[in-house]
Amino acid sequence: MNWTSMHSQVLLLSAAQALLQSASVMVMTVGGLAGALIAPDPQLATAPIAAMFLGTAIATVPASMWMARVGRRTGFVTGALIGVVGGIIAAVGIAMRSLLLLSLGTMLVGAYSGFAQFYRFAAAEVADETFRPRAIAFVLAGGVVAAILGPALARLGGPLIDPVYTGSFLILGVITLIAAGLLVGLRVPNPVAAASTDRGRPLAQVVRQPTYLVALFGAATGMGVMIYAMTATPLAMVGHRHDLADAALVIQMHVLGMYLPSFFTGTLIARFGVLRIMFTGLILLTAHVLLTLSGTGFVSFASALIMLGVGWNFLYIGGTTLLTRAYTPAEHGGAQAVNDFIIILVGLFGSLSAGALLQALGWQTMNLLLLPWLAVTAGAVIWFWRAEAKLQAQT
Template identity: 65%
Template sequence: MPRSRMIRQVALLSAAQALFQTASVMVMTVAGLAGAAITPAPEFATLPVAAMFLGTAIGIAPASLWMARVGRRIGFVAGAVLGTLGGLLGALGIFYASLPLLCLGTGLVGTYQAFAQFYRFAAAEVATDAFRPRAISFVLAGGVVAAIAGPILGRFGGPLLAAEYAGSFLILAVVSLLAAGLLLGVDMPRPARSASSGGRPLGAIIRQPGYLVALFGAATGYGVMILAMTATPLAMLHHHHDLSAAATVIQLHVLGMFLPSFFTGALISRFGVLKVMLAGAFLLAGHVLIALSGTQFLAFASALVLLGVGWNFLFIGGTTLLTRCYAPEERARAQAANDLVIFIVGVATSLGAGAMLHLLGWQIMNAVLLPWLALAVLALAWLGWRERRG
């Protein structure tokens, strides 16, 4: 692919990432609050957020395998259309005070997220070997726009209609529809007939040490991040902060997630992927330590920024490491298996966030994450030692 076309496609995917992530951040900002307003049981308040990740987990494998047959453009546009429908159903669920309908809507937004997870892989597929880490980073950098727009739009839509937060979901539907129009410009080679078949069995691909560590690192970053991020708005309201303060913290967190993307690829090229992933694990441990220090606004904000940067290093690093573990004819299965596990972890942590927060409180909930992070550090150190041995 000519360099100019490659750059255009990466830029388009970055813009699509900005719109998709705006929709996702809106769900993360207001869905738990909307759930709390509908259900009297606080442990069920985060069900709409969990439903989004369940939709992603269910949709990951079919999305990957379908796009291996029909191409990226058709799949990406279809995903955005499902996001539009999800926003409309979510608004209806809030209007009728129906938690199942709200969860159905966020579940469809999750299916949109399932397709959108492959934007970064699509960028890797059109990029040269030297440009690949930066291409992945630049696509995820589209989330910087979401960091600003998502909480603002969620907060703006909250009181827009008589049913609080229904307006937020209608805005989400519009954002998703804009993404569908943008994605019509995706221009990637049609998949070869071998794109979804051939190559090694999936078990052989997964059993590679590099694949396992890439998967565990990315799943750790995602799970820790989702648990804390989902619980944050509820925890802040419990500790007498208002919606505006909670939206600001989420905004800072999402900036932490995506702003480093402008240089994470360069860091990986310079220092190596394992060192960057190790730094991500230590940053997540820093989030836990700050969370333990108190429940003031500054403690929430500082902890959530570190949470975002740590996720960025582990997720981009894990994606980069994963792309080294499969051949072109194996990528649909390898990518689907990776993201399926990641989003099953996301479902579990988002579903458990409300109950853990209710039972343990904000600080203890974060403290129990430290053994998980220690395992991630050990896995990364083991792979580094193994690679040095040759």
């Protein structure tokens, strides 16, 4: 693939990522509010958001395995069309005051995300070895647009059609349809077709490699820590007498912290090496924990959440980049599916445990619990770093 084509494909995937993340942010913004209006029990208000994460978890492995057979373009377009249907069903659910239909719709939006989880791997597949870390980072940089566009579209659609929030999900369907149209233009080489004579190693052998395990552990740590702390932040801020506007601003700053560094993370990886960037991400996540100990004022929350976002970025992009070294083209379907499925499960655990631990322990103590996890991950990265250095010295 030539230089112009390679960069145009990465740009297309970045645009698709921006639309996908906008849809996800829209669900996070109004899903609970819409659920609260129609739920028979207030405790079920967040069911639409939980259903979205469930949809992602269910779809991730089948999506990866299917795309290994039919190709990225067919899979990504299909995933986006599922998201369109999800937006329509969610809007109908609100109109009919059916929490079940609303949750079914958001679950389908989550399934769309399950397909779209692999945009970053598609970027790695169209890029050459030199450009690969930056390609992965540029795709994730689409989240910068989503941090602004998602909440704005959710607010725009809220009062647009009665009942309230129906319009938000119809707009979600429209932007997802636009994403499907963009993805029709995607051209990603089919790794299986390119390596038809190579069936690859057994999946268990691929997963047992130190490279694979360290990459997975790093990315899963970044995702789990980030979702755990982010989920608890609005509740913690309101509990410490901040208003909802302050909480929303901190979350927006956090999301920008997650995605803005993507414009240079790939360059940093190319210059300093992936393990140094992953270790830096762990230092930044540790800084998040320490900043939570500085108090419960706005500045404390904001600075901690910015560190959380940047630390996630370095660790997640670094882990993804390292993972691409652990499998051959013929092995990519299973290797990527296992990786992302485990990461999503860790994220689910973080989101489900955050509220209970915040209630039981408080904001600062619940964050202190992250330090042993971060220390173990740092130990794994350092061990692998030294092992690679020793191997290079021998050769």
